[in-house]
Amino acid sequence: MAKLGVGVLGVGTMGKQHAYNLRHRIPEAQLIAVADTDMQRAKVVAAELEIEHYFNSVEALAERKDIDAIVVVTPAKFHGAAMKVCANAKKDIFCEKPFTLTVEEADEILDLTQKVGARVQVGHVRRYDPPNVRAKQRIEAGEIGDPVIFKSLARDPAPPPVGYMASGVNGMFFQDSTVHEFDLGRWIMNDEISEIHAYGAVLVFPEIAQYNDIDTALLNMKFSRGTLGAVENYMQSGYGYDVRTEIVGSKGTIITGYLQQTAEVVMTAAGSRTDVVDHFLLRFADGYLNQMRDFVQTILADHPTKVDAFDGRQAVAVAAAAERSYREGRAVEVQNRKRP
Ligand SMILES: NC(=O)c1ccc[n+]([C@@H]2O[C@H](COP(=O)([O-])OP(=O)(O)OC[C@H]3O[C@@H](n4cnc5c(N)ncnc54)[C@H](O)[C@@H]3O)[C@@H](O)[C@H]2O)c1
Numbered sequence: 001m002a003k004l005g006v007g008v009l010g011v012g013t014m015g016k017q018h019a020y021n022l023r024h025r026i027p028e029a030q031l032i033a034v035a036d037t038d039m040q041r042a043k044v045v046a047a048e049l050e051i052e053h054y055f056n057s058v059e060a061l062a063e064r065k066d067i068d069a070i071v072v073v074t075p076a077k078f079h080g081a082a083m084k085v086c087a088n089a090k091k092d093i094f095c096e097k098p099f100t101l102t103v104e105e106a107d108e109i110l111d112l113t114q115k116v117g118a119r120v121q122v123g124h125v126r127r128y129d130p131p132n133v134r135a136k137q138r139i140e141a142g143e144i145g146d147p148v149i150f151k152s153l154a155r156d157p158a159p160p161p162v163g164y165m166a167s168g169v170n171g172m173f174f175q176d177s178t179v180h181e182f183d184l185g186r187w188i189m190n191d192e193i194s195e196i197h198a199y200g201a202v203l204v205f206p207e208i209a210q211y212n213d214i215d216t217a218l219l220n221m222k223f224s225r226g227t228l229g230a231v232e233n234y235m236q237s238g239y240g241y242d243v244r245t246e247i248v249g250s251k252g253t254i255i256t257g258y259l260q261q262t263a264e265v266v267m268t269a270a271g272s273r274t275d276v277v278d279h280f281l282l283r284f285a286d287g288y289l290n291q292m293r294d295f296v297q298t299i300l301a302d303h304p305t306k307v308d309a310f311d312g313r314q315a316v317a318v319a320a321a322a323e324r325s326y327r328e329g330r331a332v333e334v335q336n337r338k339r340p
Pocket residue numbers: 009010011012013014015035036037038041056057058073074075076078096097098123124125176280284
C-alpha cells in the first residue's frame with residue numbers, strides 16, 4: 001500500500017494528538033517527522049511516538065522528499081507563513097483553524113495554494129463529529145424539510161491560562177473559538193453567512209480585558225438565502241465542555257451534542273450524578289481522527305479536499321465581521337468571496 005509521508009509542525013496540545021493519530025491510527029499515513037520551534041518538545045514527542053526525525057522549522061520538513069503533506073498546528077499567527085513555505089515546496093497542507101488571522105492573509109494563501117496546486121484541508125473538526133455528519137446527511141435527505149434556523153452554543157469549562165492571550169500569537173475569541181460555529185453554520189446550512197451582529201463582554205475573566213479580548217459572546221446571523229442563525233460562545237461554564245447545535249427546519253428539528261461522556265448514572269440518597277465531558281480532546285476524539293484520516297485518504301486518492309482553503313477563508317471573514325460588529329455596535333456585512 002502506498003503511504004502518505006507526513007510531517008507535523010507544532011506539537012503542543014493539538015499537534016501531539018494529530019501526530020499520535022497519524023502514527024498509530026491511520027495506517028495509510030507514515031509519520032516521517034515532527035517539528036517545533038521548541039526543539040526539545042519535538043525531540044520528546046518524536047521519542048514518544050518512536051519516530052526518527054525531529055526538527056525546529058517548517059523549512060526542514062518542506063525540504064524532505066519523503067514528506068508529501070505537512071500538518072500545520074502552530075499558533076494561528078504562524079499559519080500563513082508556514083503554509084507559504086509548504087505551498088512553495090509543493091506539499092499538500094492540513095492547517096488547523098483558524099486558517100489565518102486576517103482576511104488579507106487568507107486571500108493570499110487561498111490564491112497561492114490554488115496557483116501552485118497544493119491542496120489544503122482546514123481543521124474544522126465539527127464537520128467530522130459523527131452526530132453532525134449524520135445531521136448533515138438527514139438534512140440533505142430532506143428529513144427536516146428546508147433548514148430555517150441554525151443555533152449553536154459552545155462553552156469551555158474554564159478560560160485558558162492568561163499566557164494564551166499574553167503571547168499575542170493566538171486569535172481573539174471570535175477568530176479562535178467562535179470560528180468553529182461559523183464554519184459549522186456555513187456547512188450545515190449549505191450557505192454563506194452574509195450578515196452578523198455580535199455582542200461581546202468581559203464577564204468572568206477580567207484579566208482578559210487588558211488584551212482587548214472578551215470571554216462571552218452572543219451573535220445573530222443572516223445567511224445569504226435569508227435563513228437565520230444564533231450563536232452563544234462562553235469561556236467559563238464551570239461544569240464541562242458543552243457544545244450543542246440545533247438545526248430547525250420547515251418539517252422538524254435536529255439536535256446534536258451531548259454533555260454526559262460515559263453511560264453511567266450513580267443514584268444515591270444524595271441524588272443522581274453523571275459525569276460531564278470535560279475536554280475538547282475527549283469530546284471530539286472521533287472527529288479529530290476522522291478528519292485526519294479523510295485528509296490522508298483524500299490526498300492519496302488525488303481528490304479535492306472537503307474543507308478547503310476557500311472554506312477556511314470564508315470562516316476567517318465571518319470572524320472578522322463579528323469582531324467589527326462587536327467593536328462598532330452594529331450589524332456588519334461579511335466580506336464573502338465567490339468560490340474560485
Ligand atoms: N480544532 C480544535 O478543536 C482545536 C483545538 C485546540 C487547538 N486548535 C488549534 O491548533 C493550533 C495549535 O493550538 P495548541 O492548543 O496545540 O497550541 P500549543 O500552544 O499547545 O502548541 C503550539 C506548538 O507550536 C509550537 N510553535 C510555535 N510557533 C511555531 C512555529 N512558528 N513553528 C513551529 N512550531 C511552533 C509551540 O512551541 C508549541 O509546541 C491553533 O491553531 C489552535 O487554534 C484547534
